[in-house]
Amino acid sequence: MSEEPDSDNPRYRLDPRTIEMLVCPLTKTRLTLSHDKTELISIVARYAFPIRKGVPLLVIDAARRLDEAEVDALRNRPAPD
Numbered sequence: 001m002s003e004e005p006d007s008d009n010p011r012y013r014l015d016p017r018t019i020e021m022l023v024c025p026l027t028k029t030r031l032t033l034s035h036d037k038t039e040l041i042s043i044v045a046r047y048a049f050p051i052r053k054g055v056p057l058l059v060i061d062a063a064r065r066l067d068e069a070e071v072d073a074l075r076n077r078p079a080p081d
Helices: 016-021 068-075
Strands: 037-043 047-052
Touching: none
Parallel strands: none
Antiparallel strands: 037 047
16 A cells, blocks of 8 residues: 655645745745645745644754755746635
8 A cells, every 4th residue: 555645645734824824944045845745945035944733843954955046946836726
């Protein structure tokens, strides 16, 4: 039996209201949910913080550094509905 990815399991979905309250631990700026809903992105700090089982890990040790191309793509993507 294979396990569903965290982002597909309704039990582990992050509430949009929660996302609105969270800020980057470095810059205190707004975070953006990635397209695949597995990371919270800080464009200003250039970090992607993982979401594991519905819990955002907002620590630098868990974060992934974004390259310039990723930051540019995030800045130019259309706003969500």
